[in-house]
Amino acid sequence: MRVLLFQAPVSIRSPHAHLSPPLGLAYVAQFLIDQGHEVDLVDLNLTGLNPLRITATLNRARPDLVGISSHTETYPNALAIAALVKEHDPSIPVLFGGPHTSILPLEVLAEPAVDYVAIGEGEQTAAQLVRALENGADSAALVRIPGLGHKGDGTAVLNEPREPLDAADIGRPARQLLSLEFYEDAHNVLAARGGCPYRCPFCSASHLWGGLRRMRPVADVLDEVADVIRDYGAQHVFFVDDILTLDRTWLAELMDAIEERGGFTWGCATRVDRVDDAMLHRMAQTGCTGIQFGIESGAQDILDSVKGIQKEDALDAVRSAVDAGIAVACSFMIPFPDDTEETLAQTAAFMADIREAGGKLLISYTTPFPGTKFYERAEELGLTILTRDWSLYDCKHMVMETRNFSAERIEALAENIANGLGLSQTE
Template sequence: MRVVLISSPGLRQLEIYQSIGVRAPPLGLAYIASVLEEAGHKVSIIDASTLGLSVEETAKMALSNKPDIIGISAVTPTAKGAYSLAKIIKEKDPTLKIVMGGPHVSFLYTEALTNGADYVVIGEGERTTLELIEFIESFGDSIEPVNVKGLAYRDKDGQVKLTAPRPLIRDLDSLPEPARHLLPMDKYTLFDKPIKIIHVMASRGCPYGCIYCSTSYFWGRRYRIRSPSKVAEEVERNTEKYRTNIVVFSDDELTLLPQWVDSFVNEIKSRGLDITFTCGSRVSSVSKEMLIKLKRAGCTTIYYGIESYKDEDIEKIGKRITISQVIKAVSWSKEAGIETAGSFILGFPWQTVEDMEKTIRFSIKLGVDYAQYTVATPYPGTPLYRMAKENGLIEIYDWDYYTTVYPVMRGFSFTREEAGKMLKKAYRSFYLRPTFIISQVRKGRLRTLLDIVARALKSYLSHSEETGTNTPKPKKRNKREFDIAAPQKAR
């Protein structure tokens, strides 16, 4: 069958990420595409956000491929774009089947089915999408896909049905490499520089379950990782093919298993790969020895999820790390010659404005090379969403604003506006420090820094609308549209 897969356009997400020149490929769709191609289907991918396409332009491009089925992937801030896209496509061709997938619709499948989706793939998409497409190819609408696991759909009477859960793919090595040949590989940039980058996924899942993160709830609490040789082989093949030595690992946690890291480093060395790469890690997973090995293998920057300045907060969010581990990891990274980027979240419901101030001061004192600040955002499917919902803290229900830089909820003792102001203060405090600017001059990065700061300030730091002080007024909830669908028995 002819299948078009779309990474849905989202105006606000597009604006934020393009404003600082960061564009990354939709690896999830690329994996699904490769599985479908392997089974003999003709597939194309439209990365609408990266290509800067409007909803109308995306629909036109998709329909020009004369597809039998269209698949649309959506995260929360692009959900409305996905729904608008589905509506336009249905208006042009009411018989065309639309499948949606991704974290947002996996948790809000009834919402998706109400807004243009014929089917919703829940959770990991490769096996379910393939089985569904082959089911449609064989049976069309003549019978219901009750035996396709991991699926939501409406029956002939319009009732929402949920099939049995899809087991996780335990052997990630069984998946073919993502279909990069279907992606605009020359469009994926860092800070708008003409730099070719290879993005690689080595693992899926997270065993920790932080209350704000959908990763463990979408990909599962079981940590699964590909074999070191398979990952190194993919790195080697694609750095040669695309003539680059820059690799970004998209994993939340690459270093969870020390033995795996050792084997991977040995694979890189034995293949004689001269690469530079960045990765994400928990501060509790690294050791001084591991970081030295990673540096020798080409690791230049490591991203740590730190989030707060005190253990009490970290315990409440379920992170299972300590400030002592944070300090050690950052120090060891510096000793190894690896730059550090730290994530800090402002505005958890129980925090105060003073807590946010202290988190900002801690991030500066800690000595990370770069800091990413976001506001706590209650994504559907997470414990934070349930907490915020039960306590009446959510004030904005427009998914366009769920980007982590627009406050959508208040706290028990602070307003959305205060959270927005603290986010602006955080970025200005960190990046406009004389010591930081001097450090960038010494590294020869001043021009890049000035460009990034100018873009960021213009995009969401200088405008009251962008920091939550002038976002839409709280609206009465549309219960039908936004409530998480009640669990249903598989049929």
């Protein structure tokens, strides 16, 4: 079959944002290619939501199935793409996937232009759906596909959940389908495909993956690194996993293998309580040049409730990384449900301490994404969700109020904090 995959675009791109290739969709694409299907992949972040271009792409690709992936922020644009597909040819089935779809599958299936949803990892679900479509897509076949949502006799049907892929069965993303020359550092983005066992109330990862802990074999990861070095001239790779250092044994094996094979530098994201001084210096010795920590708040009472880390550990981690020669970026969010003027002042002061220690500061608005505790228990936590215009769920707009702050007050405080630290609020 001919399959056309669209990555839904953001409406407004921050000048500080780095445009990265859609790895998740590229994994689905390669899985389908390996099954013998013809696949096109179009990232509309490169061109914007241009109806004429989308129609031209549909005319060129002549797809038997269109797949559309989106995050919460890009979901309205995903719906616009689906409407264009149906306007072009109502007989083309449309499959939705991505984090927003996985969390709110029934809401997505209720849309007239959406025929199917893939919940969780989409590789196998998409491949089995294509096979079912080739064979006539009878309802008996559809209900046997784990992770698929579909429309029965006028009723939305969600099949049994799909188990995540075994680490050894994870393939490679179809980088050959991406216009890599248009991305910043596009060749160097890799995923070890690890999960996150933590349940931070502002993050939907636990809802999506249920505490999944899984890492690809080190040899496979470094074979992919070798491929992007050979094929695209990459000299640096960034691992996009939430917590690369979660499994210390795996990380030690990775660093040993990097020392043996070498030839590149690398960066990652992790938690401050999943590193120590010796680990960070070892990471630097094996080529780690950048790391991002999610610190989120500078008030210990707030950290106890939303992150479970200690301020001292955060400052120690930043100092150790900087001492080892690793560039450090630290993200903060405001406000949390129990934040007060006092705790926000503590956060601003701690951000100044982090910067003095050598860390770059990143600040954003706390956003109650679907699938998070802040979304699902908003009333209990004293949160008022102001809008469900998903396009505003970009961490740059205030979409909620707390028991202590109006949106206008938080915006003013955020501006004061940013100005006091010499930051842009979009950083």
